[in-house]
Amino acid sequence: MAIVLGPNRYGKAETRVVRVTRAADGTHALTDLNVSVALSGDLTDTHLTGDNAHVLPTDTQKNTVYAFAKQHGIASPEAFGLLLARHFTSSQETITGARVDLEEYPWNRLGPHSFSREGSLVRTASVEVSGSAETVFGGLTGLTLLNSTDSEFAGFIRDDYTTLAETSDRILATAVDARWRFPAVDADFDAVFAAARDALIDAFTGTYSYSLQQTLFAMGKAVLEACPDLSEVRLRLPNKHHFVVDCTPFGLDSAPEVFHADDRPYGLIEGTVVRDD
Amino acid sequence: MAIVLGPNRYGKAETRVVRVTRAADGTHALTDLNVSVALSGDLTDTHLTGDNAHVLPTDTQKNTVYAFAKQHGIASPEAFGLLLARHFTSSQETITGARVDLEEYPWNRLGPHSFSREGSLVRTASVEVSGSAETVFGGLTGLTLLNSTDSEFAGFIRDDYTTLAETSDRILATAVDARWRFPAVDADFDAVFAAARDALIDAFTGTYSYSLQQTLFAMGKAVLEACPDLSEVRLRLPNKHHFVVDCTPFGLDSAPEVFHADDRPYGLIEGTVVRDD
Amino acid sequence: MAIVLGPNRYGKAETRVVRVTRAADGTHALTDLNVSVALSGDLTDTHLTGDNAHVLPTDTQKNTVYAFAKQHGIASPEAFGLLLARHFTSSQETITGARVDLEEYPWNRLGPHSFSREGSLVRTASVEVSGSAETVFGGLTGLTLLNSTDSEFAGFIRDDYTTLAETSDRILATAVDARWRFPAVDADFDAVFAAARDALIDAFTGTYSYSLQQTLFAMGKAVLEACPDLSEVRLRLPNKHHFVVDCTPFGLDSAPEVFHADDRPYGLIEGTVVRDD
Amino acid sequence: MAIVLGPNRYGKAETRVVRVTRAADGTHALTDLNVSVALSGDLTDTHLTGDNAHVLPTDTQKNTVYAFAKQHGIASPEAFGLLLARHFTSSQETITGARVDLEEYPWNRLGPHSFSREGSLVRTASVEVSGSAETVFGGLTGLTLLNSTDSEFAGFIRDDYTTLAETSDRILATAVDARWRFPAVDADFDAVFAAARDALIDAFTGTYSYSLQQTLFAMGKAVLEACPDLSEVRLRLPNKHHFVVDCTPFGLDSAPEVFHADDRPYGLIEGTVVRDD
Incomplete structure (x- = not known):
C-alpha cells in the first residue's frame, strides 16, 4: 500500500504592497494591499525528489505582485487578483491553478498627499483561476x-x-x-x-x-x-x-x-x- | 426571484476550560482546552422571524462543555469532542449536525500539583457528527x-x-x-x-x-x-x-x-x- | 545582609467597562473604557507573611470601576480616573497611592442607539494620586x-x-x-x-x-x-x-x-x- | 514663553538577528535575538531645522547589529548589548547615550544543526551606557x-x-x-x-x-x-x-x-x- 501525494499548492503569503499614483496636479492616490498567492499544478517532482524544474519560486510571485502593481496599477483588489491569477496560470505550463487572496486597508484622505488609516474595516477579495474557470469573491x-x-x-x-x-x-x-x-x-x-x-x-x-x-x-x-x-x-x-x-x-x-x-x-x-x- | 437562507450554523467559540483531576495521593493532572462548538439543523425560523424555539443557546453550549468536563473528565481532545458532538445531535430534535474544534495547550509537570506551559505547540482536534456520520481529525x-x-x-x-x-x-x-x-x-x-x-x-x-x-x-x-x-x-x-x-x-x-x-x-x-x- | 521588600504595587488590570447613558428621547450615548488600577501603601505584611488585612482585593477594585461607572457616569477618562484614584486613596487607610491608566475606544454614531468602532485611534489617560499630589496625563x-x-x-x-x-x-x-x-x-x-x-x-x-x-x-x-x-x-x-x-x-x-x-x-x-x- | 525641545532619543527597534556558529565537527550553535537601540546626545538641530549632520541613521544602527553579530558573535544578550552601546557612544561625538534592549528566543537542540523553539519563555536584557556610567539588567x-x-x-x-x-x-x-x-x-x-x-x-x-x-x-x-x-x-x-x-x-x-x-x-x-x- 503506497504512500502518495494528494492535493497540494504553494505560494507567497502576505506581500504588503503600497501603490502610490501621482496625478499631474500633485494629488496622490494610495492603495494598500496584503496579497497572498497560492499556485497548483504539476508539482509532484518537487515533493518526491526535490527537482524544482516545475516550481515558480515564491520570491518570483512576490516580485510579480510588485511589478504588476507598478505596470498596471491596482484598479480594485478583485481586478488585481484576477490579473495575477490569470498571469500565473497562463504564463507557466506547469501551473494550472492560482488562488489570490487580498486584503485592502482603507486610508482616509487628509490632503493632496496625506492620509490616515481608517477604522478596523478591511476590504477583502479572493480570486480563483483554474483553466478557464474563474471565480471572484469580494x-x-x-x-x-x-x-x-x-x-x-x-x-x-x-x-x-x-x-x-x-x-x-x-x-x-x-x-x-x-x-x-x-x-x-x-x-x-x-x-x-x-x-x-x-x-x-x-x-x-x-x-x-x-x-x-x-x-x-x-x-x-x-x-x-x-x-x-x-x-x-x-x-x-x-x-x-x-x-x-x-x-x-x-x-x-x-x-x-x-x-x-x-x-x-x-x-x-x-x-x-x-x-x- | 426570492432571497432565501442557505447553509448556516451557530455556536459558542473559544470556551477556555481547565480540568484538574486530583489523585488520592495528592498528585494533580491538568488538561487545558479551548473548545469551539458549531451546531446546525432546523434553524430557519430564528433567521427569518426571530422565533428561537429551535435554538439551543450558545450559553447552554458553554455550560455543557463545563459540565461534561466535570462529569466525564477529558480523556483526549478527540474523545471529548466526540462526547460533545454526539450529545448535541442526539439530545435536541432540531440539532442534526455538530462540529467541535478543540485546542489543547500542553503543560509540563514541575511537581505533584505544579506545571509550566510548554512551548508554542498546540494539539488540535476537530470532530464532526452529522446523523450517523462521524469524522475525527487530530x-x-x-x-x-x-x-x-x-x-x-x-x-x-x-x-x-x-x-x-x-x-x-x-x-x-x-x-x-x-x-x-x-x-x-x-x-x-x-x-x-x-x-x-x-x-x-x-x-x-x-x-x-x-x-x-x-x-x-x-x-x-x-x-x-x-x-x-x-x-x-x-x-x-x-x-x-x-x-x-x-x-x-x-x-x-x-x-x-x-x-x-x-x-x-x-x-x-x-x-x-x-x-x- | 538582609533581603527586603522594595517598591511595590498591585491592582486589577484591563477592566473592560462599557457605560450606556439613555436620554429621555431614546438617544443613547456610549463610553467604552479599558481601566487598569494599581495601588500602593502599607503592604509589607502580605508580601512577607501572606497576612492580607491591608489588601483591598483586585476583585473589589474591578467592582468599584463598575459601580462608579454606574453611579457617576464617565465624564472623561481623565475625570473618571481621578474619581477612582481619589476614592482608593481616601477610603482605605492602608492605601496611600493609586495609579489609574485608561484607554477609551471611540465609537462613531450611526443612529440613536447604533454605533460603529472608529479607526485604530485610542484615547488614553493616566492619573496618579499620592497623598495630596495629583498628576493627570491625557x-x-x-x-x-x-x-x-x-x-x-x-x-x-x-x-x-x-x-x-x-x-x-x-x-x-x-x-x-x-x-x-x-x-x-x-x-x-x-x-x-x-x-x-x-x-x-x-x-x-x-x-x-x-x-x-x-x-x-x-x-x-x-x-x-x-x-x-x-x-x-x-x-x-x-x-x-x-x-x-x-x-x-x-x-x-x-x-x-x-x-x-x-x-x-x-x-x-x-x-x-x-x-x- | 518659548516652546523648546526636552529629553529625546531615537533608534532602530526590533532588529531580528539570528547568528549561526559552525563548529569544525559540523555542529551548529544558534542565537536568536530581537535588538532595539535608542541613542541620545546632541540632537537639537535635527528636531528644530531638520539638519541631520549629528544623526547616525537608524539604518546604520541596524547594520551595526548585524556586523557586530558577524564579527564578535553573541556571547550573551547582556554582553552583546554592552558591545553595541559602548560602540555607539564611543564612536560618534554627537552620541553620548545609548540604550540597548534585547530579547533572546531560546531554541532546543534536536540534532547537530536542528532546533525547535522552546516554550514561551524569552530571556531579556537591557543595557544603558551614558558617558562612563554603565548599567546592565538581565x-x-x-x-x-x-x-x-x-x-x-x-x-x-x-x-x-x-x-x-x-x-x-x-x-x-x-x-x-x-x-x-x-x-x-x-x-x-x-x-x-x-x-x-x-x-x-x-x-x-x-x-x-x-x-x-x-x-x-x-x-x-x-x-x-x-x-x-x-x-x-x-x-x-x-x-x-x-x-x-x-x-x-x-x-x-x-x-x-x-x-x-x-x-x-x-x-x-x-x-x-x-x-x-
Whole structure:
C-alpha cells in the first residue's frame, strides 16, 4: 500500500504592497494591499525528489505582485487578483491553478498627499483561476457594529444545562465578516463593495433583533437587494457579548447601564443568504 | 426571484476550560482546552422571524462543555469532542449536525500539583457528527522547527520576474500545522498524537532538503509510516525566511553566519499525503 | 545582609467597562473604557507573611470601576480616573497611592442607539494620586498617518556601517503615541483632547519633513500652541518604513510608485516638547 | 514663553538577528535575538531645522547589529548589548547615550544543526551606557507557571464594593516577568540567568501561597539567595485568574475540578526585592 501525494499548492503569503499614483496636479492616490498567492499544478517532482524544474519560486510571485502593481496599477483588489491569477496560470505550463487572496486597508484622505488609516474595516477579495474557470469573491472584515438596545433573546430551548435568563433588552455587538460571490467577473467591484458595506450597516442598525441569526439574515438580504449583480453572500458574525453588571450589591439601581465587554467565549453565527434562481 | 437562507450554523467559540483531576495521593493532572462548538439543523425560523424555539443557546453550549468536563473528565481532545458532538445531535430534535474544534495547550509537570506551559505547540482536534456520520481529525500547530543547513533551493523556473539566486546552503525554518484524519473513531488518539509529532520532528530534522515541498512530503510520509491507523495527513508549512545578511560592505567575510529573520511575506507550502488504498 | 521588600504595587488590570447613558428621547450615548488600577501603601505584611488585612482585593477594585461607572457616569477618562484614584486613596487607610491608566475606544454614531468602532485611534489617560499630589496625563495612541511625499532624509552621519542612500522623496508613515501633562487637574479634558488630536494631524500633514525628528518637534509644538493649558507633550513615533521596490529588473521605470510596507525593524523616535517657563 | 525641545532619543527597534556558529565537527550553535537601540546626545538641530549632520541613521544602527553579530558573535544578550552601546557612544561625538534592549528566543537542540523553539519563555536584557556610567539588567518574560492547589486568599479588607468570597484552595497561575540589576558589568550573565530562572520556578512551585504578593516576595528572595552577584530583582506577576465553574446547577458535585481560564481583567502584582546593604 503506497504512500502518495494528494492535493497540494504553494505560494507567497502576505506581500504588503503600497501603490502610490501621482496625478499631474500633485494629488496622490494610495492603495494598500496584503496579497497572498497560492499556485497548483504539476508539482509532484518537487515533493518526491526535490527537482524544482516545475516550481515558480515564491520570491518570483512576490516580485510579480510588485511589478504588476507598478505596470498596471491596482484598479480594485478583485481586478488585481484576477490579473495575477490569470498571469500565473497562463504564463507557466506547469501551473494550472492560482488562488489570490487580498486584503485592502482603507486610508482616509487628509490632503493632496496625506492620509490616515481608517477604522478596523478591511476590504477583502479572493480570486480563483483554474483553466478557464474563474471565480471572484469580494467582502470585508472588521466592521465593528453595536446596538445598545432593540435586541432581545428569548423563547429558546431550555435543557438540563441551560441557565441563561431571557432578555428583552440587551446590547448586540459584532465584527462583520462578509463575503459575496460575483456571478460575473466583469462586475463593478468598487460599486458593489460600497453598496454592500452600506447595506450591511443599515440593516444591522435598522433591524429590531430577536436573535443575531435574524439580524444576519436581514443583513444578507439587504446586500442582495442592494446589489442585483450578486447571487450569494456569506456572513460570519461573532456575538461580542456585553454582560450587564449587577450593581445592586453596591446599593445602586438595576437599570442596565454598565456592561462588561467580554473577550471569550463568544457566540459565532454563520450563514449564507442566496438568491433563489 | 426570492432571497432565501442557505447553509448556516451557530455556536459558542473559544470556551477556555481547565480540568484538574486530583489523585488520592495528592498528585494533580491538568488538561487545558479551548473548545469551539458549531451546531446546525432546523434553524430557519430564528433567521427569518426571530422565533428561537429551535435554538439551543450558545450559553447552554458553554455550560455543557463545563459540565461534561466535570462529569466525564477529558480523556483526549478527540474523545471529548466526540462526547460533545454526539450529545448535541442526539439530545435536541432540531440539532442534526455538530462540529467541535478543540485546542489543547500542553503543560509540563514541575511537581505533584505544579506545571509550566510548554512551548508554542498546540494539539488540535476537530470532530464532526452529522446523523450517523462521524469524522475525527487530530493534529497540531505551532511546532516551530529550524535546520541551519542541509537545505538547498535551485533548479527552479526563471521568468521575467525572477531575481532569486540559487542556493546550496540556507536556513530552513517552519511552524508545522498538521492535521490527520482517523478512519475509525475508536483510535488510540493519544498514541497517534505522540507518534505523529515525533515522526514530524524526526522527518524534518533528518531530511536533506531540496525544497520545502520535499520536506513536507517526507514529513507526511513519516507520519503515515509511524501511524498505521491513519490514512491521510494534511500539512501546512510556512517557509519562515531567514535571509543571509551581506556583511562584506563592512569589511567582513561572506560566510553565511548572520541572518535576518523576516516576518512577511513568507512562503506557504500546503499538501496532503495519503495512503493509496 | 538582609533581603527586603522594595517598591511595590498591585491592582486589577484591563477592566473592560462599557457605560450606556439613555436620554429621555431614546438617544443613547456610549463610553467604552479599558481601566487598569494599581495601588500602593502599607503592604509589607502580605508580601512577607501572606497576612492580607491591608489588601483591598483586585476583585473589589474591578467592582468599584463598575459601580462608579454606574453611579457617576464617565465624564472623561481623565475625570473618571481621578474619581477612582481619589476614592482608593481616601477610603482605605492602608492605601496611600493609586495609579489609574485608561484607554477609551471611540465609537462613531450611526443612529440613536447604533454605533460603529472608529479607526485604530485610542484615547488614553493616566492619573496618579499620592497623598495630596495629583498628576493627570491625557493622550492618544494608534493614530496612523502617512505622507506619500514631502519627506526627505539626507545629510546624516556616514560611518563604516552606513549603506543607506540619501533620499529627497520618501513615504513618511507613523502611528502617533502622544501623552500630554495637565498642569491643573480641573482642565477641560475633552476640549484639550480634540484640540491636541487635530493639532497633531495638521502638523504631520503640513510639515515638509527633513527628518521624523523635525516632524515630531513640529507636532509637539503645534499641540502646545493649540492647548495653552498644557506645558508638556511627549511623543513616540515609530518610523513605519515603506521601501521603494526597484522594478527596473522587470523592464519598468524607476519612478517611486510601488513600496514594500515592512513590519520590522522600524525606526523609533521619542521626544518631549515643553513650554519653557 | 518659548516652546523648546526636552529629553529625546531615537533608534532602530526590533532588529531580528539570528547568528549561526559552525563548529569544525559540523555542529551548529544558534542565537536568536530581537535588538532595539535608542541613542541620545546632541540632537537639537535635527528636531528644530531638520539638519541631520549629528544623526547616525537608524539604518546604520541596524547594520551595526548585524556586523557586530558577524564579527564578535553573541556571547550573551547582556554582553552583546554592552558591545553595541559602548560602540555607539564611543564612536560618534554627537552620541553620548545609548540604550540597548534585547530579547533572546531560546531554541532546543534536536540534532547537530536542528532546533525547535522552546516554550514561551524569552530571556531579556537591557543595557544603558551614558558617558562612563554603565548599567546592565538581565531578566526573562513569558515563564508561565501554575499551581493547581496550595494557594489561599482570605483575610482581606471588605468594603462596600467587595463581593469576593474567601478561598482556601484556588489555582494560582502567572506569566513571570523578572528583571535583575547587575551591580558589576563583568558578571557571568549566563550563569546568573540559569540560576535565577531555576530559583523563580522552584520558589513558585514550593511556596504555599496566601497571596500572590507573598509568592512574589518568595520568588525574589530565592533569586537573590541563588545569585550572590545580584542586589535587586523586580517582578511583575499577572494573576491569571482561573475561576471555579459552579456545576451544581447541572446536578453535579461542587468539588473544584473545572475552571474557566479568563483573559481580562487580571490581577497585576509588581514588586522589587532588594539586598539591604
